[in-house]
Structures are given as structure tokens and as C-alpha cells.
Amino acid sequence: MTRLLGLGLRAGSVIVGVSGVRAGLQRGGVHCVVLAADASVRTRDKVERLALARGIPLLRGPMAEQLGAHLGRPPVQAVGVEDGALARGLVVAFLEE
Secondary structure, three states: OHHHHHHHHHHOOEEEOHHHHHHHHHHOOOOEEEEOOOOOHHHHHHHHHHHHHOOOOEEEOOOHHHHHHHOOOOOOOEEEEOOHHHHHHHHHHHHHO
16 A cells, blocks of 8 residues: 555655645545545544545545654544545555455
């Protein structure tokens, strides 16, 4: 999963961070959201509610520190995927794990 997110980040089709993911969800550009396994209650509440209201798949990723490390960033609690094909690939990969 994190490898695909890294590829998406390099391609410019991944949003990193809670505020960016929320903005992407509000404008309708996000096809999938990955939340860190240890995302805070506040983050989960903000992002999950919005994603579920819009029918966007919500996946549990690794811990925030690992998620950030795979993306070359400090700990990351939320990642939004703007590319539809990448989002479908992540959902399939998540279901196969």
C-alpha cells in the first residue's frame, strides 16, 4: 500500500495531511482516503465523517510514523488519493492483505 502511495505522491496525485485531505474531499477530488492506524480521534472524526458522507473508500494504513517515512515526510495521519485508478488499486491491495 505505501509503495503505491509513494508512486502517487511522485506523480502528484496524492494529498498528504489532514487539512489537505479534507479540502480535497470537500471539492470532490479525492477517490480514496488512507488513515494512519494511530490517527487521533479528532482526525478520524473529521476525515471519516466527510469521506463516508461522500461515499469515498476509507482504508486503514500503517502507523503515522511509518506512513510518513514511506512518503519521505514526518508522521502523516491522512492521505488522499486523487487518481481514480490508483485509488482502485489501493482498495484492491487493501482487500488482499
